[in-house]
Structures are given as structure tokens and as C-alpha cells.
Amino acid sequence: MSQSNVLVLVGSLRAGSVNRQLAETAVSAAPEGAALTIFEGLADVPFYNEDLDVEGASIPAVDALRAAAGNADAFLLVTPEYNGTIPAVLKNAIDWISRPYGAGAVSGKPVAVISASPSGNGAKWANDDTVKAVGIAGGNVLSDSALAVASTFDKFGTSHARENAEVVAQVSKVVADLVDATKTLVNA
Template sequence: MSTNVLALVGSLRAASVNRQLAELAAASAPEGAEVTVYEGLADLPFYNEDLDVEGADLPAVRALRAAGAEADALLLLTPEYNGTIPAVLKNAIDWLSRPYGAGAVKDKPVAVISASPSQNGAVWAHEDTRKAVRIAGGRVLEDVTLSIGGTIGKFGDQHPRENAETVSEVAEVVRTLVDATKELASV
């Protein structure tokens, strides 16, 4: 059985460290697993129940929900904006959580990676992301946490894949997420 992991990045900036970490996660997928970095979060309208009605033609929402439904697990990568989760990532979680109780995130294993230039490693955003996706119905892997602080000093102008410690840490998160997904599927 192949494991499909959908990676959602909370930064829209093309050269963001969190996007680079998502790319590293995709490259770190163990045999029999694939991590797909989702493109298109910038196209989502803000969640609004008036828009989320049967028959609504919302291509960006339809695409996200289809990708979420096809995924076996989610990997969320987040920076920290003003001490919390970026709106774009929270918005994606909101769309994936609906219809409530049956959304594309329900019962799927979820891991979160956060990174920030600050020394706290975006831990507040990390915690808020875990909280939001847990309430949305995802199965957050409680023992899997990776918050990377001081990214400017740690990576400089280099891609995180040039840092052996980071490569190992990201690969471990992905491996643990894939293993948890396989365990859940066998139950």
C-alpha cells in the first residue's frame, strides 16, 4: 500500500523556509510513500458558510477538498505570524473540516512542523495549528513535534536540505507520520 501525504504550507512566499522544509519532506519520503506539496492555498476564498453550500462553484475549494480526500495523512508546515497560525493555513483547515464531522481531514493522521527566524521556532503557531486541526477532526500525532528556530542563522542563504540535522529531523517526522498512517490502516 502506498501512503499519500498532503503537505500544506502556511507561507505563500516562494522562497519561504517552510516551503523549503515541505520540499525537503517530499524528498525524504520513505519508499512506498509520497509527500505532495499542495499548490493553490492562495486561491482559496476565506471560509464563509454562505459560500459553502451545495451546488456552489468554487474550483479552489473543490481542488483542496479532493486533494485532502485522496490523502492518507497531512503534514502541515507553518511559520508564525504575530504569535499564531497564518491565516492561509487556518483557512485551509477550515475548508477541509467541512462538512463538520465528515470533512477531508477527519480521522487522518497529522503532523506539524514549524520554523521561524525567532528562537522560539514558531511554537505558538505550532500549538495553534495542532489545536485547530485536532478540533477539525484530524488525528494529531502528539509525540511528533518539530519546531525550528533561528532559521536565518541556521540556514543563511542555503536550503534546509544542506543542514544534516534538519534533514534527519524532517525525515523522522515524515517516517513517523507514514508509519502511523500504516498502523491506522491496519486496524
Template sequence: MAQSRVLVLVGSLRTASVNRQLAETAVHVAPEGADVVVFDGLGSIPFYNEDIDTPDAPIDSVVALRSAAADADALLLVTPEYNGTIPAVLKNAIDWLSRPYGQGAISGKPVAVISSSISANGAKWAQDDVRKSVGVAGGKVLEDVALTVGATGQKFGELHPRENAEVAGQIAVVVKDLVAAA
């Protein structure tokens, strides 16, 4: 079996965020033959502006994001919910990856979404918005491959999510199914 590469984008920039930890859990539970990599540069990417998206003046952080996505067989997006919707940093990454129109680095690639929040809602609204945005951007959103994790404070406390067998198992299924779609 050939090695499958999954790029993980995290919608929270906070180093110790639960969403970052869920992404780390995805790396930890990846099946054999899958290389799951968390992209760490979303905070340095400028807001999308077509005036600065030119081939004669490449932006290093954008080149790194687009290259990582182009090299991936699939994408896993992990998102919190900010004010009832998708965090700006994740939306911005999707915008950059959607260009050039019809030929973006995510065009046609399988995409799965994991969302989480301290509320019982599990950031479901953000997940819906991420799925919509990445689908419009050209990604092939896997309709049956998703996970919402609610009540994260109660579920994890001071523990890393990979220490919660139920959640780690659910993430393992998402990653396995995403790799199978790639």
C-alpha cells in the first residue's frame, strides 16, 4: 500500500488548544501507511487579497501552505467555533487554497472536518460552515466522515484527548475513512 499524506489544518492558533490536541491525536492514531501532518503556519498567512496573490511576488507562508496542500492526498480540518461560525484563520487558509479559481491546491481532494467546543453543541455550526466553504472552494467534502466533540472541558479536563479512548477511537475512524477516500 502506498503512503497516504493527510494535511491537518487547525482553526485555533493557541498552542494548547483542544483543537490542536485533537489534531495531534489524529497524528497519533493514524493507520499504518498514513502520514498525518499538522500545518503550523496559518498564523503567518496574510488575509486573502487578490492584489497580493501574484506569481511575481510570492508570499513565503502562502507558498508553504499551498505546497503542503498540493503534496497531500487529503485534508483534515479541525475547528473550534468562534461566535457561532468558522474561525477567520481557517477561512483565510481555505480562501488561499481555493486559488487560482478551479485549480486550487484542494481542488478535488477528499476533506473531513472535526469540530469541538466546550459547549454540548460541539461547534456544529462552525463545522457546517467549514464543510460549506471548503466544498465551494473545490474540496471533495466527505459527507459521512465527520466528528463533533462537545463538552470538551468535562470530557478531557487536564488530559490530552488522545488519553480518552472513546474520542481517540472516533478520530481514528475519521482518519482511516479519509485515507481510504484518498
């Protein structure tokens, strides 16, 4: 089989966020035959508006997101929790890649969700809401591969997430499951 391409969307725009670190950890945990790419342009994607999403329209940030999503075999969504739910930037990305409904770039492709928070619940509510949104958008969510990382201040302190062996092992398992799911779809 050819290489599996996984697009990573991070719901935090802050460069030093723990969720960004988890995404970077996932990229470094990619097994042989897989490439994970963090999409860097979410801050530039306008809020979804059906008046903008018309045939022939070109919005460079949206075009880049949709092209990256179209080339992906799978998606890894990494989310913090803002006010008990999914951040707007991640929900917006899901909205753009879900269109046209039923034929969007996420439709039928494997998706895994990782969330993290300093709270004891590990952004579980955001994780659940992300699973719900991307599932309704047509993604094939790997519910057995969801990961919620709790108590990040205690777990990481000032260290990068990749320095925590337990978390690296958990993230590596999610990535491996996601890559395996792309192989299963190709062989189906």
C-alpha cells in the first residue's frame, strides 16, 4: 500500500499550547508508511457562510484547507476545551471540510480525536462534541481510539508533551489505530 496521509487539525491557535504539543507528538509518532501533517492555516479560514461557499468562489485559506483535507486518508483532531465545548476554530474547519454535505472531504474517512485540558476531565466534553460534529459531518470516527489527557499542568509542567512516556505511548496507539483504519478502508 502507498503511504497513509493523515491531516492533523488543532483546535488551539496558541503556538505553545499543550494541544499543539500533542499534535507534534502525534507527528513524531507516525509509523513507517504514514505521514501526519499539521494544517497551519486554521486562523485564516473565515467562519463558514453558505453565501461564501458557492461554485466558482475562491477563498485561499478555504481552498488550502479543502485541498489538504481532500488529499488526506484520515484525520486527527486535537482539541482543548473552551467553556465546556469544542473551540470555534476546530468546529469551523469541520464545517468547511464537510461541504458539500455527503461529499465533503471528511466523508467516510477515519477520524480520531485527542483532547487535553488542565482539568481532571481532560476536555472530555470537547472531545465528545468533536466526535459528534465530525461524525455528523460524515467522518468515520474511531470511538475506541479517543484520548482525553487530563491534568496537563501536573503531567507536563514546563516540559513538552513528548517528554511524558505514558502520553507518548497513548498518542502513538491512537495514531497507529488511525493508520490501520486507512489500510482497512483501502483493502475493503
